[in-house]
Amino acid sequence: MSSNPKDIKRRIISIESVIKTTEAMKMISVVKSKKSKEIFMNIKYYLDHIELIFSELISTLLTEEKIENKYFHSSNGKKLFIVFTSNRGLCGSFNSSIFEKINIILQKKHFSYKNCIFFCIGKKGFDFLSKKYNMYDNLIENFNEKKIKFLIKKLISDFFKNTISSIYLVYNSLKNSLLQKIIVEKFLPIKKIKNLCKHKESKNFILEPSKNEIINYIIPKILFIKLKKTFSESLTAEHTARMISMHKATENASHIKNDLILNYNKERQTTITKEILEIIGGLDSLQIK
Template structure:
């Protein structure tokens, strides 16, 4: 049987754990609300700029699109941008992404030489460093950065893409499909597929833009803004999935700690009761021995 003092210490430590997990849960809830508000605004902006871009693409001939560097297909290495968290304690948020990467590349080892990786988040960078078979393109970037930093990152990616350092860019991130269900999405970032405009059905008669100075310059100005807003939206979706996973894991941790505390309190009461019973028996036996001597 355990010592009541040791059980009491364990109860106090469990109470501190409950306070910590409950505080982390509340922090995740607050951050989740803020991020959802930002995602709603970014989606509105992305939808509007996407409609303008698709309308513009309808006025451009397919051959001209093939000559454009944003749409042209090249041969070379592929870059995979992995969105992970900076901290742990978020359930299977990071492990699902790592399993997806391992599953995708475990069949063909030759793909490792053709692929480069850029991690947005410390956990992804640690994972790529441990697995030396994955070639890191650049150092990790924290997943908490401003619009200016996103624009700088996108501009660097576009320049490297134009320099033919890699032929394609893919984004691997967690997307919250339902309130509790997460799905790993692999989305193509560059080059933009020419069929992207074909899927958007619209009558040519509805388009009445007067374009100045040229369609090419407008496309080159509009596409980076579209890529910025797309990357921001995906980053916010990944952040929402992270905070949701952390909120759920901290809620479960709080419940488990509360159950352990309940069991410890029962054990403490039992041990305390047995100790009191032993002391009473010792007193009674002492009294009986004194009476016998008299």
């Protein structure tokens, strides 16, 4: 570190500008986190009720030996991982923890390197995974409802063609404001739901026009809401991670600033002391003469 007071002063000014930037980014992340969390909770509430209705509907079909529907059966195609990452950095271990999880998944026996393909929602994930693994499709910019619907149609089409055997969602789940957990959730095929109405009277639904047609209609709706919910949850976790990261950055910058101020005062005091000693020395030499 330079001992020149002017250099230290310049560093203090630059650190102050960093603190203003990180503090502003923290406040922006706080606002965005609250908005995205509210949207996420509304979508989750809606999805929970749809899945409850769907589970009751499916429970009536479990009396049959098999459910003859493609949504419930896998094939010998490739396994697709839909990975949710951020478009920008400065969010701590939000992205790196997902990449570590993917490396762990690929070390398992039933997930081979050649049999897995990836689709990324977020530039950071695409930049990292496209260099190492096979990609399902290019990056989709500005992910929204229309693009979610388009993606769902494409996924279902490839799943029915047996190009894809199963689909998994990999994303950050926000447990609380300080803790995030990486979730690997099966998206397709749909698990055969066990009878959730064991303690209730069995319901006999009258289904028109047919069971399969109703299932084929309702499942894409559920998949759409589930993908939208996952995206919203990942976005909430991203804003929260960035808020925490910027808060820590502000604290670290404040510590550096305090150390610099202390060093600046020491150097300034040393300079003043030297000047006083020089003046005294000059006066003594004049008196001797």
